[in-house]
Amino acid sequence: MKHFWAISIVLFCVIKSYSQQGILQGYVFFENNQPALAASIVVKDTNLKKEGTAGVKGDFKIKNIPYGTYLLEITSLNAKPFTQKITINQPITNLYPVLESTDLQELQEVLVKTETDKRRKETQGFSVTLIDTEEARTRNIQTNELLNNAVGVKLRQNGGLGSQVQYSLNGLSGSSVSIFINGIPISMYGSSFNLNSIPPALIEDIEVYKGVVPGHLADDALGGVINVILKKGTKSNLNASVSYGSFNTFQSNVNGLYRLNKSGFTVKASGFYNYSDNDYKISGPTIVDIGLGGRETRITARRFHDAYRSVGGILQVGYTNVSWADQFFVGLTGSDDYKEVQHGAFVTKIPYKGRFLESDALLANLTYQKKDLLVKGLDVNVNGLIGQRNRVVNDTVAQAYSWTGDRAIDFQGNEFEYTWGSQQEGGPTLLHINRKVASIRSGLSYAFNQDNRILVNHVYSGLDRVDEDRWLSTLENSLAQSSNLYKNIYSLSYELDLFEDRWKLNAFGKHYRQKVENIKPEFNEDRTQIVEEVFTSNKNYNGYGFATSYAIRDDLMVLLSAERAIRLPSENEVFGDAGDNTIPNLTVQPEISENVNLGFRLGKYTYKKHEISLSTNLFSRRIKDLIGLPANAEELGENDEQVQFDNFNEETNSRGFEAQVQYTYNNNLDINFNVSKLRLKTQNRRGQTVDIPNTPLFTMNTAVRYSIKNFLQKKARLELFYNHYFTDEFSYQLAQGSNVSGLDAFLIPTQFVHDFGFSYAFPKQDVVLSFDIKNIFNADAFDNRSVQKPGRAFYLKLNYFINKF
Secondary structure, eight states, rough: OOOHHHHHHHHHHHHHHHEEEEEEEOOOEEESSBOOOEEEEEOOOSSEEEEEEEOSSSSEEEEESSEEEEEEEEETTEEHHHHHHHHSSSSSEEEEEEBBBBBBHHHHTTTSOOOOOOHHTTTTHHHEEEEEEETGGGGOOOOHHHHSTTTEEEEEEESSSSEEEEETTTTBOGGEEEEEEEEHHHGOOOOOSTTTSSOOGGEEEEEEEESSSOOGGOOOOEEEEEEEEEEESOOOOOEEEEEEETTEEEEEEEEEEEOTTTTTTTEEEEEEEEOOOOOEEEEEOOEEEEGGGGGGEOOOEESSSSSSEEEEEEEEEEEEEEEEEEEEEEEEEEEEEEEEESSEEEEESSOOSSOOEEEEEEEEEEEEEEEOOSTEEEEEEEEEEEEEEEEEEEOOBBBOTTTEEEEEEBBSSSSSOOOOOOTTTTTTEEEEEEEEEEEEEEEEEEEEEEEEEEEEEEEEEEEEEEEEEESSSSSHHTTTOOOEEEEEEEEEEEEEEEETTTTTEEEEEEEEEEEEEEEEEEOOOTTEEEEEEEEEEEEEEEEEEEEEEEEEEEEEEEEEEEEEEEEEEOHHHOOGGGTEEEEEOOTTTEEEEEEEEEEEEEEEETTTTEEEEEEEEEEEEEEOOOOSOOOOOOOOOOOOOOOOEEEEESOOOEEEEEEEEEEEETTTEEEEEEEEEEEEEEOTTOEEEEOOOOOOEEEEEEEEEEEEESSSSSSSSSEEEEEEEEEOOOEOOOOOSSOOTGGGEEEEEEEEEEEEEEEEETHHHHHHHHEEESSSOOOOSSTTTTTTTTEEEEOOOOOOOOOOO
């Protein structure tokens, strides 16, 4: 009887423990914060084994686990095995394990046929290019150069490091293309924090949407969007790099993350410093030495007043992968830069020396992301910033200089000064442009099931600007103007997947609102009192579109997208910016376009060690009121120092195609070739159809990478790189009639530019040394108007990584 009661008590305890059961759920992530799709999850002890698989978002749920202590094992082809002891002692236990990726060499040999995040974006129906920055992090490559390699993307840069940059997507450029950092317009950060200064090491991915922009980005980009996603990893790490090269160019950056695994408390910090003299050689019809009697001698000269310096950093503190947030950060972004100005909007025969720009910004930022907030399928995403950015235009030197770098002389051989007292006509200036800025992007999505999802998004951007010239008297400065620009964009999207994800549809609508205010005090006619001239504009517009794709076979997909797109004028187009040599145009109108893309994706096709994939896209843009420089500019010449944005009065049409071929052999050799050809037409004042000026219409890019494993040392890796850029000739002057005599002077010649480089990763993969030669054959290269880019240049870079500490 005694044994009976003992056995009964034991059985009761066992039955009781098994009668109490719990659920283990959560998300599995890789260290770069990407979901570990299809990861295998096992909960086991000596008597029990339960299994599960991570879903598309990395989500998992294992039910009916008796209370107790177990061993959790997670395996994935893309990560090292993960094990952890867990205790189930409550109805629901949440867990957010982070997997450590395998070495790059191992990853290159893994073929995973699952729909990754990259694959999902590429198959939604949009014309999109996704750029991976992994390779560039170890090389002397700027973020802008990565973009210039992408199909349909053309970089438009006014010179060397730190010079003004525009991005062309299928021929549309300037403010027609929006740039985001984590969904926030890059214009909010100011000129001192841009893609020229952000090193690839700080960037996770770059998304390039052309023509049709998805609703979740909720922006007024008519030509397309470039969305830069900064690193979001949750694994403690540190990375630093330093490089030095031609034209006294020095660049360095450091970024790191530290996370307390138990609490999820995370600190992220990054910083960069860039400097260059930009003293490269240039030549051309305006690079002359003017001697006695005004005699002009063409020379090859070095730029002597074009130095650039930038410094900046980001500090964020918060929590990652906790029950109430996947990502929560508050932080500060600060930056400062200095840029000397060698000439005006065009390269003139008399250069500047003494004109320079200074910029700074200090911004507070907020990030919050949570999947399955309150209920499964409800996702929230918020990014915002608020702060101030400032710019100073300093031009108080009256002495004139020649392209030789010496003082310029007049007809009699005497050194002279400008009668207006500054380098740029208009008189001396110490113009301070102070801006208070704020922007917030919020998104809410709800997945009814795996095939239906609805998204609501909103973005607000506000700017209060005051211009004050401290060279002027206190009385004159009391007439300083203030300018305000506010923008709200709302979007509603619906996503549908049918036929086992073979057919996908994304339909969206957008509502745009923009308010412009400009207050300009001035004296009345008899100069007895100050009156305010007030300009106010408050307008709203509607747009809509869709994107769809259909997989005819696993290796053949058709993509179609269309949008009625609105592009609201930007701050510089409306209010001008003396630092960029632009003057105001308060009446400039929004651009409205009907955009269509039709694309095909073929592959990957695999044969033994060979892989090849092809993609192509046909596009059409029918644009009303295109904003450019300026519409009928027959008077625009190379002596113009300032320009004004204006609308092209006639309809502008852009049609063309782009194609890309990617080939891989044995995961060691990669070849990427792309081509883009387009027509961008408008009518001049005589009613004739002509090309839009200053726009390359035919480009080709080739990129080759070859990897040699175990080079010199076991587990070491040597990678060789080659890039080729072709740009067909184009004119930066609008044709005004059938008589084209003299237009050759405004023609940018055909360009062939070749780059070569290599990187060597030491066995522990913690040190990488790289060397690059840019523009090997020292070819003349141009992007905008007659502004020449650097010739042959050499750069050496050292990278250091700590992935565990």
